[in-house]
Amino acid sequence: LGDEGEKEDENEGDGEEQNEDEEDDFFVPITKAEYDSLIGEVYNLLVKSLLKCRCYRDAYDFCARGIELFHSLKQDDSILQDALGNIKKVYTSRREKLDLSPSEEKKDDNGVDPRLLPAQGVARRVLYPWNDHEPDRKASETLELLNEILKDVAPKCEVKAVALPALHGTAGPHGINGGAKGQEGEVSIQLGLFAKEDIAPNEILLRETSLLTATNRLHDDLCDACNSPLPDLSSPNPPVPCSDCEDTIFCSQECHDQAQEIYHGAICGMEGLASIGRDIPDPKDKADYLYLLLLGRALAMAATQEMHPLDLPEVKYIWGDFCDFDLDPEPEEAGEKDDSATLPFSFHLTILQPIRLLEEMGLDPYATLPTYDTWILNTLYAKFRGTASGRLSTWDGGPELCAVHPLWCLANHSCDPNVRWEWGGEITFRARGVEERAVWRRKGANGQVEERKAEKEGIRMGEEILNHYCDVDLS
Ligand SMILES: [Zn+2]
Ligand SMILES: [Zn+2]
Incomplete structure (x- = not known):
């Protein structure tokens, strides 16, 4: 942020000619005086927004930098001082919970050890009103289109809209986190996968490949x-x-092409991309970084196909567990929990790293805002977090692979699944045999244990394909 004023001047002479015309439409060079008059408001806005998302560590960092800047510019820093007060409250309550010895805490001049502040916050999964890429998933033309693609991937299955009980907890119908909120007895209309004809046990009923992997x-x-x-x-x-670029290797000519x-x-040849998202400081953040890599793949797909990321066929029809847009004018207290905020959000993984991805792809993150704006990336993250499947490393047990399979994830989940998936x-989905189905046990009135087993082999025509809850918890 601090370099912005100088940066404008540097770029005057040596920008690429092609880009310059475009950029001129978007950007106006500003003077040092204009910069000084704007930058304070930028800090205020950034700190307030980070606080709203509960990204306290970054909020604190920018707050401290902003206060220093305000002092040097002799401007009023009251907004940032308020923010600092709120961050300190959060810090104190967190500090108490952690029960650290004094030597474990390294306080700075503000009496804060920034490492103890949470960097990961949350945002809402919002269906932004200006997002005109989201299809009506229940519209007949959407179902027709999905069923057309399904003919090759799962010829014995079809997609239909189904009413599911609205969920209260954390398990969404298509994913491992999030979930529709609603009152008791409420239903939510979701898509589901159904057998069009009988499917034998052990028969593979769906085979889907996807290049949206990481x-x-x-x-x-x-x-x-x-x-x-x-x-x-x-x-x-x-x-x-x-x-x-010799470092990029494919299993076959088909995958290469x-x-x-x-x-x-x-x-191709953008070597700086290789290190992004792979040098992970803390192993418990591995899953979050996998989602970043998935985001990187989606950006590469959009750039290669010259398409808006939200229009990619791998992305467009998948479920994002969105809530309606609500411009909440109420100022929130620091630390107050917003139940509708369920999407992990951090300054690092939602803002900084995606900008790095774009820059390493040779794209100007500002000039390409209409295609790669933060709301677009957030929408992608919401969709990935609801639907991606993961695989654990045989090496250290941590998550190492994840992918979005847009048709596979149409199947709803059940505690008594009738398919097994392999990746x-x-x-693939393979129909379970009787011996693989869930067995329900309960104590009868006379104290005897009653057992109920699945009686049928395979899946009958008209039955819904029900997946098991993910083995791998990426959330
Ligand atoms: Zn391959
Ligand atoms: Zn290449």
């Missing part, structure tokens, strides 16, 4: 596109490297 493995022996293991160099069909068209074209290069 891995945080550093030394990859996986295909860059589909994440399946690379074949041996000596095999008749050896791995295929990208001809322009698809990758070029779908996501690799725009990022190699493609994701």
Whole structure:
């Protein structure tokens, strides 16, 4: 932020000519005096917004920097002082809960150890009123379109709209976090997957491949596109490297060709991208970084296909557990919980790292705002967090792979699932046999244990395909 004034001048002479015309429409150079008159309000806004999202560590950082700046400019810092007061309250209550010894706390001049403030906050999953990319998932044209794609992926299945009881807890019908809020007895209309004809036990009823995948493995022996293991160099069909950047390896010519068209074209040779999201300071943040990598793949797909990210077919029809837009004018107390805020949000992973991704892709994050604005990235995150499936590392047990399969995630979840899913290069649903179905036990009136088992083999026509809750909790 502090460099902004100088930056404008630097860019005057040496910008790329092509971009300059475009940028001139968006940006007006400002003087140092104009910058000084604006920058205070920028700090106020940033700190207030970070507080709203409960990103206290970054709010504190900008607050301290802002107060210093206000002093040097001899401006009124009362808004930031108020914010600082609120942050200190949060700090004190957190400090009490943590019960640290004095040596574990390294207080600064404000009496705050910033490391003890939470950096991860939450935002709402909002269906922004200006988001005209979101389809009506229950409209007949959407169902027709999805059923058309399903013909190849799951020929014995169809998509239908179903009424589900509105959920109160944390498990959403398509995902591992979030969930519609509602009163007892309320229903929410969701999409579901149904058998169009009988399906035999052990029959594979859905096979879906997706290039919307991400891995945080550093030394990859996986295909860059589909994440399946690379074949041996000596095999008749050896791995295929990208001809322009040798570090990118695919399992087959098919994956190579698809990758070029779908996501690799725009990022080929952009070496700076490789390190983003893979150097993870704290192992417990691994899942959050996987979502960032998934975001990076979506941005690469959008740039390669010259498409808006929210219009990507892998993204457009998936569920985001959105709540309605509500411009809440009430000032919130620091630390107060907003129940509708369920989407993890941090300055680092929602703002800074995505800007780094764009810059490493050779895109100006400001000039490309209409395509990659924060609300768009937040919408992507909301959709990914509701629907991505993950795989754990056999190495350290941490999450290392995740993917979005837009048709697979149409299936609702049940405690008595009738399919099992497996994910190699493609994701599949396989119908469960009787021996794999849930067994319900209860104590009868006479104290005897009664058992109820599934009686049917496979899945009958008209039955809903029900997935199990995710084995891997990425949230
Ligand atoms: Zn592949
Ligand atoms: Zn390449």
